[in-house]
Amino acid sequence: MVSPVPSGEVPTPGADPVPDEATDPPRLTWPQVLRRFWPLTRGRRAAMAGALLAFTLAVVADAIGIELLSTLIDGAVEDADLSQFWHPAAIWAGITLCAAALTYLGSVLTASAAERFSRRLRAQTHDHLLTVAPEELDRRALGDVLSRVVDDTEDVEHLTVTGIIDAAGSALAVVIFGIAAWRQSWMLALVVLAAAPVIWLLNRWLTDRTHRFSMRTRVAHGALTSALEQSLTNSALVQAYNARPAERRRLSLVSGRLMTARLRQTRLAAVQGPLTELVETAGLLAVIGIGVIDIATGDLTVGGLLAFTAYLTFLYPPITALGQLGLTASSSGTSAARLVELLDLTPAVRELEPAAGADRRVHHSPPPNPDPTTDPTAALRPVPLARPDLVIENVTVRSPGRADRLSDVSLRIPAGALVMVTGPSGAGKSTLVELLVRFRDPDTGRVLLAGRDLRDFPLEELRDQVTLLPQEPFMFDETVRENITYGVARDPGTDAIRIAAQDSGAEEFLKRLPEGLATPVGQRGRALSGGQRQRLALARALLRGGPVLVLDEPTTGLDPQAADDLITTLRLLTEQGRTVLLVTHDRELTRRADQVVEIRAGRVHRSSVSPHSRTRPIRVGQRLGHSTGLVAVPDASPEPRTSEPRISEPRTSEPWTTGPRTFGHPPDARPSPGRRRTEPPKATTTRSQLIRRERAQEQNQAPAQPS
Numbered sequence: 260m261v262s263p264v265p266s267g268e269v270p271t272p273g274a275d276p277v278p279d280e281a282t283d284p285p286r287l288t289w290p291q292v293l294r295r296f297w298p299l300t301r302g303r304r305a306a307m308a309g310a311l312l313a314f315t316l317a318v319v320a321d322a323i324g325i326e327l328l329s330t331l332i333d334g335a336v337e338d339a340d341l342s343q344f345w346h347p348a349a350i351w352a353g354i355t356l357c358a359a360a361l362t363y364l365g366s367v368l369t370a371s372a373a374e375r376f377s378r379r380l381r382a383q384t385h386d387h388l389l390t391v392a393p394e395e396l397d398r399r400a401l402g403d404v405l406s407r408v409v410d411d412t413e414d415v416e417h418l419t420v421t422g423i424i425d426a427a428g429s430a431l432a433v434v435i436f437g438i439a440a441w442r443q444s445w446m447l448a449l450v451v452l453a454a455a456p457v458i459w460l461l462n463r464w465l466t467d468r469t470h471r472f473s474m475r476t477r478v479a480h481g482a483l484t485s486a487l488e489q490s491l492t493n494s495a496l497v498q499a500y501n502a503r504p505a506e507r508r509r510l511s512l513v514s515g516r517l518m519t520a521r522l523r524q525t526r527l528a529a530v531q532g533p534l535t536e537l538v539e540t541a542g543l544l545a546v547i548g549i550g551v552i553d554i555a556t557g558d559l560t561v562g563g564l565l566a567f568t569a570y571l572t573f574l575y576p577p578i579t580a581l582g583q584l585g586l587t588a589s590s591s592g593t594s595a596a597r598l599v600e601l602l603d604l605t606p607a608v609r610e611l612e613p614a615a616g617a618d619r620r621v622h623h624s625p626p627p628n629p630d631p632t633t634d635p636t637a638a639l640r641p642v643p644l645a646r647p648d649l650v651i652e653n654v655t656v657r658s659p660g661r662a663d664r665l666s667d668v669s670l671r672i673p674a675g676a677l678v679m680v681t682g683p684s685g686a687g688k689s690t691l692v693e694l695l696v697r698f699r700d701p702d703t704g705r706v707l708l709a710g711r712d713l714r715d716f717p718l719e720e721l722r723d724q725v726t727l728l729p730q731e732p733f734m735f736d737e738t739v740r741e742n743i744t745y746g747v748a749r750d751p752g753t754d755a756i757r758i759a760a761q762d763s764g765a766e767e768f769l770k771r772l773p774e775g776l777a778t779p780v781g782q783r784g785r786a787l788s789g790g791q792r793q794r795l796a797l798a799r800a801l802l803r804g805g806p807v808l809v810l811d812e813p814t815t816g817l818d819p820q821a822a823d824d825l826i827t828t829l830r831l832l833t834e835q836g837r838t839v840l841l842v843t844h845d846r847e848l849t850r851r852a853d854q855v856v857e858i859r860a861g862r863v864h865r866s867s868v869s870p871h872s873r874t875r876p877i878r879v880g881q882r883l884g885h886s887t888g889l890v891a892v893p894d895a896s897p898e899p900r901t902s903e904p905r906i907s908e909p910r911t912s913e914p915w916t917t918g919p920r921t922f923g924h925p926p927d928a929r930p931s932p933g934r935r936r937t938e939p940p941k942a943t944t945t946r947s948q949l950i951r952r953e954r955a956q957e958q959n960q961a962p963a964q965p966s
C-alpha cells in the first residue's frame with residue numbers, strides 16, 4: 260500500500276510509514292516476560308542477589324541512622340550536652356558511610372548484571388535473525404528491526420534484571436522502614452501506611468493510560484528509524500527525482516506521531532509526580548499533627564517525631580517505586596512482545612538433529628590422509644567432497660498466493676562441469692540458486708550434493724562446500740581487504756588476494772586505489788563503481804573457493820573482455836574438479852558452458868549439453884588434489900612449454916607481493932583453529948592451454964595437443 264500522495268508530488272514508496280499500532284503484537288505480562296527471558300540471567304543471578312543484599316543492608320543502615328537521630332535529639336539536643344553528641348554522631352557517620360558503600364556496590368552489581376543481560380539478549384536476537392530467510396527480513400522495515408534489537412532489548416532488561424532488583428529492594432525497604440516506624444509509634448505508622456495504598460492505586464490507574472502511549476511511542480520510534488533509513492540509503496534516488504519534499508513530509512509525519520505519543524506519555528508522567536507528592540504531604544501533615552498531640556500527652560518525644568518524619572521521607576520513595584513498576588512493566592511488556600515476535604520468526608531451514616554419537620561431517624570417499632608429521636595443517640582440514648555433483652530432483656518451490664516459483668524442476672550437474680542457467684526475468688533462476696545454499700528448502704522434491712540430500716548436511720558444512728556469489732554485490736563499510744576476505748576462515752595472505760583480484764578483473768582498479776587494499780569502500784561499497792563492486796564480490800567468492808561455486812549473474816557490470824576472462828577462470832576451476840553453476844542473461848557466454856539450462860516460468864524449458872563438454876565421469880583418485888582430495892581433471896597430455904606464466908606463478912609484484920597461484924586458500928595461509936575449510940588443489944592447466952583447447956573445440960577439431 261502506497262501512502263496517498265497529492266497529485267503532482269513524488270510518491271514515497273513503502274507502506275504507511277507509521278504502522279497501525281493494532282499490527283503490533285499484544286503486550287506481554289511481567290510473568291510472561293520472566294518466563295521467556297529469565298534463563299538469560301544465568302551466570303548473573305549471583306550478582307543480582309548480591310545487589311539486592313547490598314541495597315537491603317543499606318536500608319537497614321539508614322534505619323539505624325534514623326534511630327540515632329532520635330537519640331541525638333532527645334539526648335544531646337534536649338539536654339544541650341555535647342558529651343552525649345560524639346558517640347552517637349560517630350556511629351551515625353560510620354553507618355552512613357557503610358550505607359553509601361553498600362548502595363554503590365548494589366548499583367555496580369545491578370549495572371553489571373543488566374548490561375550483560377542486554378548484551379546477551381542483543382547477541383541472541385542478532386544471531387537468530389541471521390538464521391531467518393533473507394527474504395523474510397527483507398519484508399520488514401529495517402529501521403523497525405533495528406529499533407527492536409537496540410531499544411526493545413533495553414526495555415526487556417528493565418523488566419527482567421533491574422525491575423526484579425527494584426521490586427524486591429523496594430518491597431524490603433517498605434517492610435524495614437515500616438517496622439522501624441512502627442517501633443517509634445504504631446499509631447503514626449498506621450497513618451503513614453494508610454497513604455501507601457492510595458499512592459499505589461494512583462500509580463496503577465496511571466499505568467493503563469500510559470501503556471497506550473508507550474506502545475504508540477515504540478511503534479512511532481520504529482517508523483521514524485525506518486523512514487530515516489529508507490530516505491538516507493536511497494539518497495541518490497531521492498535527490499535525482501526531486502523527492503526531498505516528499506521525504507521531508509514523510510519524516511515530518513512520523514516525527515509528529517512520535518512527538519505526540521511522547522508528549523502524552525510525558526504529561527501523564529508529569530501528573531504522577533505532583534499527585535504522589537500531594538498524598539505524601541497529606542500523610543506528613545497528618546503525622547506532624549498527631550505527633551504534636553502525642554508530644555503534649557508525653558507519648559512521643561521530639562526526637563521520636565523527627566525520626567518519624569525522617570522514616571516518612573525514606574518510606575514513600577519505595578512505595579512510589581512499587582507503584583511505578585506497573586508503568587515499567589507496561590511499556591516494557593510492549594517492547595518484550597515486539598522482541599519476541601522477532602525471536603519467534605522461524606529459521607529459513609531446520610537442521611536435522613544429529614543422532615546421538617553420530618558424526619555428521621561429510622564422508623565422501625575421503626582422500627588419502629595427509630601425513631600429520633609432515634603437514635602441520637593436516638588435522639585442521641575438512642573432509643572434502645570428492646565428487647561435488649549436484650542433482651535436483653522434481654523440485655517445486657511454492658509462493659503463497661502466487662504461481663509456483665519452481666515447478667517440478669529436475670537437473671543433474673556433474674562434478675567438474677560449468678553449467679549456465681538462463682531464462683527471462685522472474686523465471687526462477689535465483690530461486691534455484693537459493694536452494695543450493697539452503698536459503699530455503701523445496702516444498703517438494705530434493706537437492707543432492709555428492710549423492711546426499713542437502714538437508715542431511717550440517718548447514719555450516721554445506722555452506723563451506725557451496726560458495727554463493729549473490730546477485731547483489733553486498734559490501735561492508737570496511738576496507739577492500741576486509742571485503743575480499745570476508746567469509747574466508749583464515750587470512751589468505753596478499754598473494755591469494757592478488758590472484759583472486761586478477762581472476763575477477765579487479766586488479767587494475769585496485770592498483771589505482773590510493774590506499775590499495777586498505778582503501779575503505781564506504782557504505783554498501785558506494786565509494787566504488789557498480790562494476791568495481793561486482794568484481795570485488797567476485798574476487799571474494801573466488802577466494803573463498805569450495806568444491807561448488809554458484810554465481811548469480813556475476814558478469815553484470817563487467818565489460819565483455821572481463822566477462823570472457825571470468826569464464827576462463829571458471830573453466831580452470833572446473834579443471835580442478837569443481838562444479839560451477841552460473842546464472843546469466845548473456846547468451847554469448849553460454850557458448851562456453853558444458854551445459855545450458857533454460858528456465859521459463861519456473862520450469863526447465865530446455866537443457867542442452869555442449870558437444871564440446873569435457874565433463875566426464877571422474878574416477879576418484881584419478882588425480883586427487885594433494886591436500887583436500889578435490890578431484891582435478893588433468894590434461895590428457897603433459898603440459899606444454901609456454902611463454903605465458905603458469906597459472907601457479909605470480910603475474911605482478913605490485914602492489915602485491917609475489918607468491919604461488921592457487922584458488923581458495925594459499926599454502927602459506929595459517930589455519931585458524933576450530934574452523935573447517937575446504938582447501939582446493941593447485942590448478943594444473945594454464946589459461947593459454949585452456950583457451951587453445953576451447954578454440955579448437957569451437958572449430959570442431961580435436962584439442963590441440965601440446966608438444
Ligand SMILES: Nc1ncnc2c1ncn2[C@@H]1O[C@H](COP(=O)(O)OP(=O)(O)OP(=O)(O)O)[C@@H](O)[C@H]1O
Pocket residue numbers: 394658661664682683684685686687688689690691730
Ligand atoms: N521474496 C519473494 N517472495 C515471493 N515471491 C518471490 C520472492 N522473490 C522472488 N519471488 C518470485 O519468484 C519468481 C522467481 O523469482 P527469481 O528471483 O527466482 O527470478 P529470476 O529468474 O532470478 O529473475 P531475474 O533474472 O530477474 O533475477 C518471480 O515470479 C518472483 O516474483
